[in-house]
Amino acid sequence: MSTIGNNIAVLGGGAWGLAIAKLLSENGNQVSLWEFNQAYVDLIKTTHTNPYLLKDIEIPESIMVTNEMEKALSINTEYIIFAIPSQFLRSSVIKASASIASLHNLKGIINVAKGVEEKTLKRMSEVISDELPLDLHDRIMTLSGPSHAEEVARKIPTAVVIAGKDDQLLQKVQQLFSNAYFRVYRSHDLIGVEIGGAVKNIISIAAGIIDGIGYGDNTKGALLTRGIVEIQRLGIALGANPETFLGLSGMGDLITTAISPHSRNRYVGYEIGKGRKLTDILSSMKAVAEGVVTTKSIFDLKSKYDIDMPITEQINAVLFFDKSPHEAMIQLMTRSLKEEN
Amino acid sequence: MSTIGNNIAVLGGGAWGLAIAKLLSENGNQVSLWEFNQAYVDLIKTTHTNPYLLKDIEIPESIMVTNEMEKALSINTEYIIFAIPSQFLRSSVIKASASIASLHNLKGIINVAKGVEEKTLKRMSEVISDELPLDLHDRIMTLSGPSHAEEVARKIPTAVVIAGKDDQLLQKVQQLFSNAYFRVYRSHDLIGVEIGGAVKNIISIAAGIIDGIGYGDNTKGALLTRGIVEIQRLGIALGANPETFLGLSGMGDLITTAISPHSRNRYVGYEIGKGRKLTDILSSMKAVAEGVVTTKSIFDLKSKYDIDMPITEQINAVLFFDKSPHEAMIQLMTRSLKEEN
Numbered sequence: 252m253s254t255i256g257n258n259i260a261v262l263g264g265g266a267w268g269l270a271i272a273k274l275l276s277e278n279g280n281q282v283s284l285w286e287f288n289q290a291y292v293d294l295i296k297t298t299h300t301n302p303y304l305l306k307d308i309e310i311p312e313s314i315m316v317t318n319e320m321e322k323a324l325s326i327n328t329e330y331i332i333f334a335i336p337s338q339f340l341r342s343s344v345i346k347a348s349a350s351i352a353s354l355h356n357l358k359g360i361i362n363v364a365k366g367v368e369e370k371t372l373k374r375m376s377e378v379i380s381d382e383l384p385l386d387l388h389d390r391i392m393t394l395s396g397p398s399h400a401e402e403v404a405r406k407i408p409t410a411v412v413i414a415g416k417d418d419q420l421l422q423k424v425q426q427l428f429s430n431a432y433f434r435v436y437r438s439h440d441l442i443g444v445e446i447g448g449a450v451k452n453i454i455s456i457a458a459g460i461i462d463g464i465g466y467g468d469n470t471k472g473a474l475l476t477r478g479i480v481e482i483q484r485l486g487i488a489l490g491a492n493p494e495t496f497l498g499l500s501g502m503g504d505l506i507t508t509a510i511s512p513h514s515r516n517r518y519v520g521y522e523i524g525k526g527r528k529l530t531d532i533l534s535s536m537k538a539v540a541e542g543v544v545t546t547k548s549i550f551d552l553k554s555k556y557d558i559d560m561p562i563t564e565q566i567n568a569v570l571f572f573d574k575s576p577h578e579a580m581i582q583l584m585t586r587s588l589k590e591e592n
Numbered sequence: 593m594s595t596i597g598n599n600i601a602v603l604g605g606g607a608w609g610l611a612i613a614k615l616l617s618e619n620g621n622q623v624s625l626w627e628f629n630q631a632y633v634d635l636i637k638t639t640h641t642n643p644y645l646l647k648d649i650e651i652p653e654s655i656m657v658t659n660e661m662e663k664a665l666s667i668n669t670e671y672i673i674f675a676i677p678s679q680f681l682r683s684s685v686i687k688a689s690a691s692i693a694s695l696h697n698l699k700g701i702i703n704v705a706k707g708v709e710e711k712t713l714k715r716m717s718e719v720i721s722d723e724l725p726l727d728l729h730d731r732i733m734t735l736s737g738p739s740h741a742e743e744v745a746r747k748i749p750t751a752v753v754i755a756g757k758d759d760q761l762l763q764k765v766q767q768l769f770s771n772a773y774f775r776v777y778r779s780h781d782l783i784g785v786e787i788g789g790a791v792k793n794i795i796s797i798a799a800g801i802i803d804g805i806g807y808g809d810n811t812k813g814a815l816l817t818r819g820i821v822e823i824q825r826l827g828i829a830l831g832a833n834p835e836t837f838l839g840l841s842g843m844g845d846l847i848t849t850a851i852s853p854h855s856r857n858r859y860v861g862y863e864i865g866k867g868r869k870l871t872d873i874l875s876s877m878k879a880v881a882e883g884v885v886t887t888k889s890i891f892d893l894k895s896k897y898d899i900d901m902p903i904t905e906q907i908n909a910v911l912f913f914d915k916s917p918h919e920a921m922i923q924l925m926t927r928s929l930k931e932e933n
Contacts, residue, residue, distance in 0.1 A: 397813030407807055408925045410814035434814075434925060466748055472738030472848030473751035473775075476840050497838060499817050507813030510851050584749045584775060 256280060257427060258327040258356070261334055262343060264291055264316070266304040266400035266538060267363055268334030273404060275332075276311045278430055283315040285323035287343075292318045303537055308404040324350040329358045330427065333379065336539045337366025337449075340375060344382040351383060359420050361413070362393045365448035366541045367548040372555070374445040389416045392424060393441060395448040396499040397507030399514070403433065410434040412500045414444035436499060443495030446486045450549055450563070451505040452542030454478035456520035457562050457583075458509035460569070460576045463524015474562070474583070475509055481560040485549070488556045516542035523569060524576050546570055597621060598768060599668040599697070602675055603684060605632055605657070607645040607741035607879060608704055609675030614745060616673075617652045619771055624656040626664035628684075633659045644878055649745040665691040670699045671768065674720065677880045678707025678790075681716060685723040692724060700761050702754070703734045706789035707882045708889040713896070715786040730757045733765060734782060736789040737840040738848030740855070744774065751775040753841045755785035777840060784836030787827045791890055791904070792846040793883030795819035797861035798903050798924075799850035801910070801917045804865015815903070815924070816850055822901040826890070829897045857883035864910060864917050887911055 257280045261272040264286030276282040286292050295301055295316045299309055310316075317323050324331070324347060331351070335343045340362070351357065360383075362375045373381070376391045383391075396411030403409050413424050413435050421437040428435045438444055454475065461470050482505075483496040495501055508514045519540045522532045533543065550567040553560045565583055568574035598621045602613040605627030617623040627633050636642055636657045640650050651657075658664050665672070665688060672692070676684045681703070692698065701724075703716045714722070717732045724732075737752030744750050754765050754776050762778045769776045779785055795816065802811050823846075824837040836842055849855045860881045863873045874884065891908040894901045906924055909915035 397810045397817075399808070399810055402808035402810045405808075407810055408814070408921070409808075409810040410817075410925070431926065467740070467743040467746075467750075468848045468852035468854070469738045469740055469743045469748055469750040471851070472844040472846075473749070473840060475847050476738075476751075476838070476844035479838060479843065497817070497820060499814060502820065502843060503813040503817035505813075506816050506847055507809045510812070511809035513809070580749070584751070585772065 257329050258325065259283070259330045259332065259427075260285065260323045260325075260328045261332045262320075262323065262347060263334035264288070264295070264301070265334060265336070268332070269301060269305050269308070269310060270400035270404040271332055271334060271363065272314050273308070273310055274428065274430070274433060276314050278427065280427070282313070283317065283323045283325065285317055285320055287318070289318050292316050305401060305404050320347050321350050324354065326354065327356055328354050329356050330424070331357070331360045333360065333362045333364065335364055337364045337375060337541055338369060338544055340364055341368065341378050341382060344379050348382055351387075357387070358390065359424055360387065360391045361424060362391070363395070364541075365395060365452060366545050367449045367552065369544055369548050372548055372552045374442065374449070376441055376445060390420060391415065392421065393445050393448075394428070395444050395504065397503045399507065399511055401513045406432045408432050410436065410499055410503070412436045412438045412444055412498060414438040414441045414500070416441070438495065438498070438500070440492040440495040442489055443486050443491030444500040446489060446491055447482055447496050447501035448504060449545050450482040450485065451478070451501070451508055452516045453546050453549060453563050453566050454482070454505055455508040455514055455516040456523075456542045456546070456566050456570075459514075459517035459520020460524040460580060462517070463521040464577055464580060466580070470584075471509065475505055477583075478505060478562055481562055485553060485556070485558050485560060488558055515540040519543060529570055543570060598670050599666065600624070600671045600673065600768075601626065601664045601666075601669045602673045603661075603664065603688060604675035605629070605636070605642070606675060606677070609673070610642060610646050610649070610651060611741035611745040612673055612675060612704065613655050614649070614651055615769065615771070615774060617655050619768065621768070623654070624658065624664045624666065626658055626661055628659070630659050633657050646742060646745050661688050662691050665695065667695065668697055669695050670697050671765070672698070672701045674701070674703045674705065676705055678705045678716060678882055679710060679885055681705055682709065682719050682723060685720050689723055692728075698728070699731065700765055701728065701732045702765060703732070704736070705882075706736060706793060707886050708790045708893065710885055710889050713889055713893050715783065715790070717782055717786060731761060732756065733762065734786050734789070735769070736785050736845065738844045740848065740852055742854045747773045749773050749775075751777065751840055751844070753777045753779045753785055753839060755779040755782045755841070757782070779836065779839070779841070781833045781836045783830055784827050784832030785841040787830060787832055788823055788837050788842035789845060790886050791823040791826060792819070792842070792849055793857045794887050794890060794904050794907050795823070795846055796849040796855055796857040797864075797883045797887070797907050797911070800855075800858035800861020800863075801865040801921060803858070804862040805918055805921060807921070811925075812850065816846055818924075819846060819903055822903055826894060826897070826899050826901060829899055856881040860884060870911055884911060
């Protein structure tokens with residue numbers, strides 16, 4: 252079913268990094284996993300689990316887990332997966348760059364984070380490009396789509412998109428990841444796939460607020476529909492293909508994040524809708540809710556390009572300016588009556 | 593907030609007809625309600641509720657409820673709402689046609705059913721047109737979007753679309769329905785709005801099957817994404833605007849139906865996923881699950897126009913040819929790997 256025996260380094264042992272390492276290992280590849288947190292490395296080495304991140308999931312023993320970047324990136328590494336939270340991606344690429352320069356068999360670099368870097372407002376593949384030599388740039392790809400780690404680890408049927416420039420390389424990566432429960436489509440729209448993945452986390456916070464306040468499925472259907480419109484508006488301004496947002500990495504991921512109990516962004520919104528304060532919520536969470544920082548970055552990006560993004564505006568006001576979530580939702584629902592498009 | 597004192601006849605006292613009659617009455621209009629079932633008429637007249645269809649909801653006393661069509665359509669009727677299950681719409685329009693011909697103040701006719709007529713394969717507005725004189729055709733509209741009756745009756749924030757040909761009339765209807773919790777957008781794409789509303793019920797059955805089998809939110813996100821693609825494909829063949837399917841009456845309604853515990857179509861799918869037989873499920877339901885008949889009609893329509901609609905094909909096989917739902921879902925997930933668009 253899958254290509255046999257590729258050498259793959261997964262950098263980042265969060266829930267998604269673990270699920271991907273497990274998937275690739277079970278697909279018959281040799282996988283090494285770099286994790287920053289030594290305690291997590293020890294935990295996986297001794298128990299072959301990380302119950303803090305993936306409950307009741309066994310991490311295959313064949314995966315080589317290490318805290319040392321040079322060990323994870325061996326001379327034979329053919330594919331590198333960056334599974335690093337968006338705001339730590341640049342420093343991790345810098346940390347890996349010397350080792351990467353010495354690799355002779357490197358075929359592809361795959362980002363799986365969803366976000367936009369604060370201050371630079373760059374997409375994840377742009378951040379990676381910034382820190383690596385020019386001849387590698389066309390080999391940088393992003394994998395995105397509706398793919399909660401908890402479900403992929405449990406072999407629940409999942410479909411995602413791999414986006415990049417080189418179609419032959421995309422086909423190889425498609426084979427690398429695909430199996431009976433994990434299906435990968437190809438896309439050439441790196442901008443669209445990355446913007447969709449980032450902004451959906453903001454809409455997901457809004458969806459959580461709706462649930463927290465106690466509104467219904469009618470409200471959520473309307474919110475997600477308007478959400479895709481504003482994601483698409485930003486994407487078009489940045490040069491994306493509008494159709495990408497109707498695919499798995501846009502609408503698909505948005506729906507899954509907005510309905511799933513696994514979604515950390517939806518959870519943050521839910522608690523805010525219930526009346527809790529953001530700092531209080533974040534300090535009680537083990538994993539990163541990308542949508543919070545993303546709201547800041549996308550708010551800056553939409554201001555820079557002067558784009559109308561009402562949901563992002565309201566969530567920004569709720570998260571960082573203490574606006575009442577109830578008030579924000581009412582404002583979203585009562586904008587002046589007009590035609591739909 | 594709303595136009596005051598219009599004379600409106602709601603034909604059909606199902607859950608949606610009741611919720612609409614209540615909404616329009618509370619917006620300050622004079623509303624009459626025709627219901628076929630005399631027992632329901634008596635129940636509403638005496639208790640001002642219908643707990644079989646809308647639990648814990650009071651039907652305003654000012655609504656005149658009757659089993660006689662001529663009484664519901666008074667000489668002053670300005671708007672008629674057809675809230676009739678799709679397969680009974682034609683006979684109801686025929687029943688009302690003599691009274692309608694005698695109305696002098698009739699401004700608009702609004703269909704709120706979602707389906708396609710069996711055998712003729714006609715949309716709801718086409719069925720109404722068939723049975724009414726030509727000079728009324730431009731006044732026929734369809735209201736659609738993510739709007740579970742149970743939530744509208746509880747004043748949960750909801751946004752929908754009114755589609756038709758005459759923009760001045762659409763603006764009037766927009767005012768008629770709109771209030772603090774119910775928001776109406778206008779559209780000129782009657783075909784797209786009606787096809788989206790009909791086909792989403794099929795995808796909703798598929799979403800229910802996914803839940804019944806025990807698949808996850810990743811699977812559902814992927815399914816709904818591919819669902820919109822096939823709805824759009826059919827719509828384009830029939831002359832719809834592709835963008836309509838990304839709006840409230842397409843994607844919005846699809847999401848709400850596929851996640852809501854109120855959805856009867858999702859319920860049918862859920863029970864099938866659990867292993868129950870269709871006839872057994874349907875015989876235990878009080879309300880109509882439009883998606884079952886719609887699957888038949890849309891399957892015929894897609895065959896007629898030779899359109900690729902894999903989800904509709906699989907659901908048709910599951911519902912009417914006893915195909916295993918598990919097998920159908922696996923086939924949907926494992927189609928050959930390719931590019932997304």
